[in-house]
Structure formats: structure tokens, C-alpha cells
Amino acid sequence: MTLRNRSGKLSAFAASHAQTIIKDARGELKNPARRLLGQRILTLGGIALLSGCDLSNDKSVNTMLRKMSSFNDDVQALLFSPKTLAPTYAESMITRPFPFNAFYDIDDVPEVDAASYRLQVSGLANGKRVWTLDELRALPQESQITRHICIEGWSAIGRWDGVRFAEFLKRAGADITAKYVSLHCADNYWTSIDMPTALHPQTQLTLRYDGATLPPKYGFPMKLRIPTKLGYKNPKHIVAISVTNDYPGGYWENQGYNWFGGS
């Protein structure tokens, strides 16, 4: 088809269809209800244009997005299986160096004194409430080589040793029918997890990284390693654990990250 030919067809097309469009439009305008609807659609479009189409700053849009995120929490709780294990890897696949990541610079990593360190347990628990580092080290230890997945998209494989969190909760006399476990950290970070994930066999109260004492940059003296959840649900430098039925939120979660944060 040549250009001339096409433009000829176009104008013929426009001529024949313009008639039908006008006819349709006249039909629509005869009906007052349709006229009102048309007016309202145009007004809505006008408002959308005036607001610069900045959907992200609209309050009702934000409310809707938050609601969808909490709906996704429920979906993830359903998809989560206490028996499905995160994949484990060979030593040779460990990412070296393992990336440092926090909401602050590496120079601002908190220095926790091992001798004076105490882990406080509060809320719905009727067992031992204060733990020293040596007492944690005396509990049965397990090892895992798993993939840490960051919400940003990158991932890295590391080796973590420590106490199975379900075992710790048992010894702390935690009420495992409670909904949440909240975790507070020496760097003022905090987050919270669902009880089924807390009891997952790979959820670990970590004391060692790559065969050595957990270094400050990875969370000395103790962090929670959860290979079924994203990085921001793996808090470092934990000083207080609380078992509760009241939704505790979290540092990033309160700013908009999804609460369940499952993988």
C-alpha cells in the first residue's frame, strides 16, 4: 500500500465513521441519565488531570495500597508451610564477602559489650526472662547454609550457627498460641514476625557467622536468621523479645514494607 493510497483510505474511513460516531453520540445525549454519567466521567478525568496524576500522594490510593498489603499478609500466611524448608547450599557456594546492609552506615554499627549483654524476654511467656550470652551459647546449636534475600532484590548465601528459635521459645515458656513475636535491637531497629514462622525449623537465634563469633557488622552478639523471610525480617543485635497478640509493626513495615515479608 503506498502512502497516497493509505491517506486516501484514511480520509474515506474518517468520513464514513465520523457519521456513525456523531449518530452514536446524539443517541447517548438524548438520555438524561447518560448525559449525567458523561458529565461525571469528564469531571473525574478533569480532577485526575488537575492533581497532576500524582497517584502516589493521594490519600485514598495510599489507604487502598496499605489494605492490599495487609491482604497480602494473609495470603502469605496461607501459602506459608511450616514443613517447606528453604534450600540449603554447599560451603563452596557461600558469598564472600557477605554484604553488609542496614538503615545506617557500617561506621555506625553498634558495639554491644558481651559481658554486660542481657536478652530480655517479655509478654506472654512464663519461663526464664533474662538471658546472658553464655547461657545462649550453652543451648543446643545448629548450623545452616542458606540464601539471604533482600527486599531490594539481591541475594547472598551465608553460613549461620545458633539455637533453633522454637527451642529457645520453649525454654522461655512462650505461649506458642500467641500471634506475634516482636524483636527489639541495640541499634533501635525493631520488627515482628508471625508465630508459625517463629516456630519454623530453620528460624534460628544466631550466634556465629561462617564458623566464627557473629561479628558486629552482621549483628553481634545475636541475630534472628529466618531463611523463609526477607532480610529486613532478620533483625541484628537483638536485646528484647516479646510474645504478644497485639500487632507490633516494625521499623520498615510502618513506613510501607509488607509486614509478612515472606519468601
Added chain:
Amino acid sequence: MSYTTIQPAWVRISHWINALAVMLMVTSGWQIYNASPIFADWRFPSAITLGGWLGGALQWHFAVMWMLVANFIVYVGLNLASGRLRQKLLPVTVRSLASDLSAALRGKLGHEDLSRYNAVQKFAYLAVIVDIALLILSGLAIWKSVQFPLLRTLMGGYDNARVVHFAAMSVLVAFFVVHLAMVALVPRSLLVMIRGR
């Protein structure tokens, strides 16, 4: 005057829902990509991304995904149930594709009858259906890489699922660009997708 409907209402509705969902998914996906680029030198300009920051973009992405998936299931389901897939999109032979593609590139492929797709169109529409299915599956493998071990393995592991997701997005965006160019060349097709005839 009487008309024959070329695009039934369900095709038009699902087309426009899909168009909106894809635009929101792609632009929020670009913002998410920028948080940790797969290709060190490539970032999407923030002016064309949605969400403002990683957390906002993720909220959009994981809200609109339901709209994309639900609409896609309805679209594919009705295509199969109504026989439209068989009637309008099949068969595509390599030979018809080659001859129509060469005619298209020489500017000699006509669009007089919008109710019939040429082989290039058939191939493109089928390819984009497969591509969206791949986007959904690779996205699921990234979101739930622990809970869906088989899907994770099929995608070549967590990291590779991101690459598959990115590649499928690129194919979709390429389709979108060509699709818009074709609509600009044959504006009557836009009218058909709005009015049905």
C-alpha cells in the same frame, strides 16, 4: 446501518484492564529494579517509574498483580471457552508468518479487514499471552522462592528468576511499542477496540 461486532465486549474490557495493569506493573517494576539493578549500568529514569521509593513501588506491584492475574485468567479462559483462540489466533504456520512478515516489512501488508488477523498479528498476540504467563510465573518464583521449590528450579534459581522476569518484561515493552506504532498506522483498530466495530 447495521454492524458486525469485531471485538466482543469481554475482549475490549479485558484488553483495557490489561493495558492499565501492565502500565502500572511495568512502571512500578522499574522502580523496584532500580533498588538493586541486575545490570550495573542500567537504571530507569525516576520520571517514568511509579511508587516514589522501593516500598511504595512494591505496594503498587503487589496490589496490581491481582488485577493483572485475575484479568489474564478471565481473558485466556474466555478465549478458550468461546473458541476465539482457535478461530482468530490459530493456526500460525512458519510459512504464513514468513510471507506476512516479509510483506509487512515491505509495507505491503494490508489491514482492510480488521476481523481477520494476519500471521504476524497472530504470532504477536500469541507470543504476548505466553510472555505474560511467563512474567506471572517468574514473578511468583521471585516473590515465593521458598514456598514454590519446583517453580524456583524451573526458573533456574532465585537470582535467575529475576533475569527471566526482566527479559519477559523487555519483550512485553517491545510488544507495547510495536503495538502502539501499528495503532498509529491503522487508527481504525483503536476504534474497534473501543466500540467493538
